[in-house]
Amino acid sequence: MKLLRQHITVKSIAGIVLLLVLFSVIVGIIGYRTFTDALLNQYAEGAFLTAQTAAELVDADKIDEYAQSGGVTPAYKAVWDRMDHLCNSSGSTFIYVIVPDRSDYRHITFLFSTIDHDSHYTKYDFGFVRDTTNDEYREKYRALYELEADRELVIRDKGNIETDSHITAMIGLKGTDGSVKGILCVQRQMDILAGVRSTFLGKIALAVAVLVLLVILGQSIYLHRVLLHPVNLITEEAARFSRENTASEQKLQNTIRNRDEIGQLAKSVDTMEEQIETYISDITQITAERERISTELSLATRIQAAFVPHRFPPFPDRSEFALYASMDPAKEVGGDFYDFFLIDEDHLGLVIADVSGKGIPAALFMMASKIILQSCAMLGHGPAAILTKTNEAICSDNQEQMFVTVWLGILEISTGRLTAANAGHEYPVIKTSDGDFALLKDKHGFVIGGMNGVRYREYEIQLTPGAKLFVYTDGVTEASNAKNELFGTERMIAALNGAKDETPEGILLGVRRAVDDFVQDAEQFDDLTMLCLEYKGPKTAVPAKELTVDAAAENIPAVTAFVEAELDAVGCPPKAKLQLDVAIDELMANIAQYAYAPGTGPVTVRFAYEEPSKTVTLTFLDKGMPYNPLEQEDPDVHLSAEDRPIGGLGIFLVKKTVDGMDYAYKFGQNVLTVRKKLQ
Amino acid sequence: MTIQKTRNETALTIALSGRLDTVTAPELEAVLKDALADVSELTFDFEKLDYISSAGLRVLLSAQKTMNRQGTMKVIHVNEMILEIFEVTGFSDILTIE
Numbered sequence: 001m002k003l004l005r006q007h008i009t010v011k012s013i014a015g016i017v018l019l020l021v022l023f024s025v026i027v028g029i030i031g032y033r034t035f036t037d038a039l040l041n042q043y044a045e046g047a048f049l050t051a052q053t054a055a056e057l058v059d060a061d062k063i064d065e066y067a068q069s070g071g072v073t074p075a076y077k078a079v080w081d082r083m084d085h086l087c088n089s090s091g092s093t094f095i096y097v098i099v100p101d102r103s104d105y106r107h108i109t110f111l112f113s114t115i116d117h118d119s120h121y122t123k124y125d126f127g128f129v130r131d132t133t134n135d136e137y138r139e140k141y142r143a144l145y146e147l148e149a150d151r152e153l154v155i156r157d158k159g160n161i162e163t164d165s166h167i168t169a170m171i172g173l174k175g176t177d178g179s180v181k182g183i184l185c186v187q188r189q190m191d192i193l194a195g196v197r198s199t200f201l202g203k204i205a206l207a208v209a210v211l212v213l214l215v216i217l218g219q220s221i222y223l224h225r226v227l228l229h230p231v232n233l234i235t236e237e238a239a240r241f242s243r244e245n246t247a248s249e250q251k252l253q254n255t256i257r258n259r260d261e262i263g264q265l266a267k268s269v270d271t272m273e274e275q276i277e278t279y280i281s282d283i284t285q286i287t288a289e290r291e292r293i294s295t296e297l298s299l300a301t302r303i304q305a306a307f308v309p310h311r312f313p314p315f316p317d318r319s320e321f322a323l324y325a326s327m328d329p330a331k332e333v334g335g336d337f338y339d340f341f342l343i344d345e346d347h348l349g350l351v352i353a354d355v356s357g358k359g360i361p362a363a364l365f366m367m368a369s370k371i372i373l374q375s376c377a378m379l380g381h382g383p384a385a386i387l388t389k390t391n392e393a394i395c396s397d398n399q400e401q402m403f404v405t406v407w408l409g410i411l412e413i414s415t416g417r418l419t420a421a422n423a424g425h426e427y428p429v430i431k432t433s434d435g436d437f438a439l440l441k442d443k444h445g446f447v448i449g450g451m452n453g454v455r456y457r458e459y460e461i462q463l464t465p466g467a468k469l470f471v472y473t474d475g476v477t478e479a480s481n482a483k484n485e486l487f488g489t490e491r492m493i494a495a496l497n498g499a500k501d502e503t504p505e506g507i508l509l510g511v512r513r514a515v516d517d518f519v520q521d522a523e524q525f526d527d528l529t530m531l532c533l534e535y536k537g538p539k540t541a542v543p544a545k546e547l548t549v550d551a552a553a554e555n556i557p558a559v560t561a562f563v564e565a566e567l568d569a570v571g572c573p574p575k576a577k578l579q580l581d582v583a584i585d586e587l588m589a590n591i592a593q594y595a596y597a598p599g600t601g602p603v604t605v606r607f608a609y610e611e612p613s614k615t616v617t618l619t620f621l622d623k624g625m626p627y628n629p630l631e632q633e634d635p636d637v638h639l640s641a642e643d644r645p646i647g648g649l650g651i652f653l654v655k656k657t658v659d660g661m662d663y664a665y666k667f668g669q670n671v672l673t674v675r676k677k678l679q
Numbered sequence: 680m681t682i683q684k685t686r687n688e689t690a691l692t693i694a695l696s697g698r699l700d701t702v703t704a705p706e707l708e709a710v711l712k713d714a715l716a717d718v719s720e721l722t723f724d725f726e727k728l729d730y731i732s733s734a735g736l737r738v739l740l741s742a743q744k745t746m747n748r749q750g751t752m753k754v755i756h757v758n759e760m761i762l763e764i765f766e767v768t769g770f771s772d773i774l775t776i777e
Contacts, residue, residue, distance in 0.1 A: 553701050578730045578760050581698070585732040589701040637769025641743045649768055650733035656767040 008227065013219050017212050024208040028201065035200060036157075040167065043188055044153050047169035050090040051151070051186040057082050058097055058112070060173040063181040066111050067099065071126030084114040093119050093166065094187035097173065102145065105138040107131060111182060119189075137168075144172040145180050157190065165190040230256040234269055245280060247273040297360070301329070304363055307370070308337050312505065316662040316673040317619040319608050320413045320538055321348065324504035325531035326512070328475075335362025335404075336473045336527035337370055341377070342666070346413050349377045352425065352471040352531050353406040356447075361400065369394065369404045369448070383408045383421035384458035387448060391423070395452040403449035407471050414538045416463040421456045423448045426474060427489075429496060433466035437496040439489065465537030470496055470507065475526035479515045482522045487515055504532035551595050551603040551622060556588045559605050563618065566607045572616070576678050579657040580616065583674055586650035587620050587629075595624025595670065613677065615659070620672045627670060628663045630655075682710055689750070690720040696727030699735030708738045715742070719750030726756035731764055743773060753777055 057079055058066075069076040087095040097112040113124040124130070132138045140152040152170045168187045172180040237252055252266040305327070312324055325338040335355030343349050351373055355362040372393050376386040386408060394404070407428060409420035420428070424447035431437040445456040463469070472492070479487040492511060499510030508530050515528065547562040549555040560581055567577050584605075591603050606619040629651045635644075655661060660675035680697035691714060699707065715721065721742065731739075739754075746752035753775040757765070765771040 556700070556702055575760055581700075582730055582732050582764070585700040585734070589732075589734065592701075635768075637767075638772070639769070641740060641747060641773040644740060644773070649736055653733050653736075653764065653768060657764075 009220060009223050012223060013216050016215055016219055020212055020215060021208065024204060024211075028204045031200065031204070032197065036197065039190075039192075039196070040155060040157075043167050043190060044155075044169060046090075047092070047153075047167055047186045047188045048151060048171070050086065050092050050095070050188075051169045051171045051184055053090070054083055054086055054095050054186060055171050055173060055184045057086070058173055058182075058184060060175045060181040063097075063099065063111065063173065063175075067109075067127075080112055080114065083112055087114040088116055090186075091188065092116065092186050093189050094121060094123075095185070096124065096187075097182050097184050099182045100132065100141045100145075105132055105141045105145075108141075140170055141183060144170060144183055226258060226260070227262060230258060230262045230266065234262075234266055237269060237273075241273050241276075245277070247277045300360065300363060304329070304334075304366070307367065308339055309341070313662075314340065315342065315666075316617075316664070316675075317606070317621075317671050318413070319610075319617070320536055321411070322504050322534040322536065323348075323532070324508055326508050326529070328528040329358075334358055334527035334529075335366050336475060336529035337366050338471075338529055338531040339370055339374060340531070341374055343377055343380065343410065348411040348413055348533075349374070350409045350411065350469075350471070350531065350533060351377075351406065352473065352529065353404050354425065354473040354475075354527070354529075355404045356402050358527070361402065365400075365402045365404065365449075369406070373406065373408065377408070377410070382458055383410055383419055384456040387421050387423050387445065387456040388454070391448045391454050391456075392452065394449040398449050401449075403447040405447050409469070409471075411463070411533070411535070416465070416467070416535050416537065418461045418463050418469065419458050420461070421445065421458040423454075423456060424450075426472060426477065429470040429472075429493060430461065430463075431468040431470075431496070431500055433464045437468070437470060437493055437500055439493065463535040465535060467535045468500070468504070468507070469533040469535075470511075471531050472511075473527060473529045475528040476511065476515060476530060478526055479519050479528065480522060481519050487518050491518065504534050507532045545607040546604060548602050548604040550600055551588070551592045551624070552600055553589060553592045555592075556585055559588055560584050562605065563607055566609070567616065570609045570611075570616070570678070572678050576616075576676060580618065580674075580676055583618070583654045583658055583676075586654050587672060587674070590629060590650060591620060591622050591624065591670075594627060595622045614679075616676045616678060618674045618676075620674075621669045623669055626665045628665070629672065630661060630663045680706065682707060684710070684714060689718055690722070691715070691718045692722040692724055694724040694726065698729050698731075699738070700730070700732040701734040704732070704734035704738050707735070708741070711738065711742055711745075715745055715749075718746075721746050721750065721752040723752075723754045724756055725754060725758065725761060728758070728761065731761050733768075736764075736768060736770060739770070739774065751775070 062075070066076050066079070071080075083095055086092075093116045095112070095114045096110055098108040098110055101107040101109075107129055110124040110126065110128045110130075113126075113128070115121045115123045132141070136154055140154055143149040143152055150172065154168045154170070156167070157165045166187050166189050168185050171184050173182045173184055175181045233255060234252060237248060240248065247270075251270050253263070253270050256263055256266040258266070308327060309325070314323055315321075323340060325340070327334070327336060327338060329336065335358055337351075337353055337355075339349070339351040339353075341349045351370070353366070353369060353373075355365045355369065357365075369390070372390045373386065376389045376393075381389065387406060390406070404423075405425040406423040407420065407425040408423075409418050409428075411418050420442065422428075422442050423445045425444070427439045427441055429437050430440045440461070442459055443457055446454045476492055477487055477489050491514065495511045495514035496507060498514070499507045502510060511530060512528070545566060547559060549558055563580060563584060564577060567580065572580075588603070588605075592600075595601065595603070601623055604621040606617075606621070608617040608619070609615070610617070632648075632651050634652050634655075635648045654674065658674045658676045660673075662673045664671045680695060680699060680703040683694040683696075685692040685694070693707075693710070693714075695707070697703065723739070743752055755777045757776055762771070762776070765774065765776065
């Protein structure tokens with residue numbers, strides 16, 4: 001920083017000094033020129049004046065006579081004496097009269113020649129002939145003779161202090177006939193000029209030096225006060241601000257009162273600090289707000305997740321089909337959903353849908369769509385009618401122009417007949433009993449919410465036992481990896497067929513795994529929602545495996561006898577049989593005691609056995625008051641005899657001896673299911 | 680279920696056969712109510728008992744509470760299935776099982 005500041009000072013001063021020197025040189029040159037010209041003029045005028053006076057001494061008509069005189073006649077002598085006197089009294093160095101050689105002016109002949117006695121020159125003798133000094137003199141001579149010039153001047157200025165610098169003023173000596181008879185020359189030394197000139201230059205140099213020093217000093221002080229000091233203050237303030245992030249109470253503009261760019265900068269820094277401070281507090285507020293929104297969003301996620309059926313198996317007492325579904329929103333909340341519900345004992349509604357867009361708006365729209373779809377379905381309409389009615393309901397007040405694609409199917413459980421309609425949703429995938437999964441290219445209607453008055457067409461598929469249905473949203477097929485390749489329908493069907501013999505849960509897991517392997521580290525872009533149904537076939541010999549009795553303790557042996565007979569038929573080992581007997585005893589006792597209290601009512605016990613997994617399923621159905629025994633807390637089995645309450649062990653005992661228990665309240669019935677694996 | 684009582688002065692042995700469940704537990708409860716008056720040593724012989732349900736456990740717990748006040752009680756010849764139930768329910772810590 002210090003280096004930089006010095007740099008600014010040095011640069012600034014160097015620039016000014018350079019300008020100053022340049023200026024001084026120009027001024028010096030101009031001054032020198034003007035000065036020299038003025039002096040020369042003065043010299044010249046003086047020389048001409050002397051020449052004029054000297055010319056009057058010489059009678060031009062007598063030039064020839066003087067030339068013949070040999071320099072000894074009294075007339076000649078008289079002129080010479082007066083000329084000599086003039087030379088010594090006028091400050092001239094040399095006064096002489098010459099006659100040049102008229103052919104080419106290369107030679108001159110001296111007629112008169114007087115010198116300043118104090119000078120170191122010697123005069124030329126009368127009649128002395130010498131070469132013309134140079135071409136300049138020759139041209140001047142010629143001008144006087146031939147071009148009728150009155151006077152001419154030759155300046156021999158060597159530019160230095162040598163006394164050789166001189167001027168020569170020339171006047172043509174004209175006879176009465178007007179012709180030039182000779183030339184009178186007056187030469188003066190310019191020693192004064194040289195001396196004055198060197199003094200002049202010396203003074204200018206001194207003045208420049210003093211000025212430069214003053215400028216350096218002044219500029220340093222000025223720069224420090226006007227530039228460096230304020231810049232330092234601003235720099236320190238900026239550093240302080242970046243450390244503390246609070247605007248200073250001592251405003252820079254109060255300290256730096258410059259009315260220049262620096263002052264402007266100080267003001268700007270003040271304003272910037274205030275704005276940044278406001279900005280920081282805004283950001284803090286926004287962050288808090290965002291936190292709140294994020295909390296609400298995670299709540300929304302949980303609500304949405306809870307809003308679709310999420311307990312599996314969803315219908316444990318229904319052996320005719322198995323069902324599994326999953327939903328993974330890309331954002332906290334998404335627009336995809338699946339749904340399934342029993343419309344009545346023999347009809348299962350299945351829905352998979354994808355709302356346009358994502359996030360909260362999609363989630364809200366999804367909620368509305370799901371409720372409307374299910375409500376319409378519960379009225380007992382066919383899929384096409386359900387979609388048509390749902391479309392009307394949604395279109396009637398769909399200001400945001402959102403839409404939802406829906407595949408909706410209704411399975412007639414007893415026959416395996418699946419009636420479905422498709423509102424712009426992905427093709428379902430069907431696996432026949434012993435075949436592979438394959439796309440079912442069904443007829444699509446327009447999306448729901450897109451246009452009023454759309455009619456949908458429904459179609460039927462016959463599912464045979466072992467058939468499977470897989471429906472999904474585009475999040476599956478359009479899952480993309482880092483190279484932006486899509487997962488695609490083909491990979492999906494390959495994944496399905498790779499797990500085709502699994503349970504619906506296993507199949508979804510297989511697809512999910514395939515998608516994950518494909519996508520790897522790329523971000524999940526769309527919601528991932530899937531539903532898989534396995535149709536196991538209608539119930540067979542239902543009456544033989546179901547017993548309905550009055551809910552009373554004395555009917556327990558009858559139930560036990562019914563179940564034991566079935567267990568014997570499937571080769572149940574004695575221990576499992578006894579354990580199931582305990583379960584029957586406890587559950588029947590519970591129902592007898594509480595379900596219809598104080599009255600009584602029917603209880604139905606269903607027996608089911610699944611050969612591959614060797615699992616016995618006992619379902620107890622009663623129409624008594626809704627009560628979920630699984631919510632009962634387990635007793636503390638570590639208390640002493642005195643501290644233990646009498647009772648409360650029944651359900652606990654059953655939980656401990658069977659392999660699975662489920663409870664649901666459906667169609668006005670308590671449905672309690674117990675599963676036991678026969679080893 | 681059959682209940683067979685053998686009385687030897689203040690010692691009472693009750694041998695059960697069949698199932699001790701919701702239906703039969705009240706029978707045992709009624710028998711014990713009358714028989715325990717001056718008993719100081721109560722033995723349940725479960726040799727021929729097939730299984731026990733929570734209703735039976737209730738009766739056993741109530742008998743144990745009574746005997747804690749007036750003597751001792753033990754359960755003998757317990758089969759594997761019933762022992763499992765005793766263990767699951769913590770009764771194996773409460774009862775004296777031989």
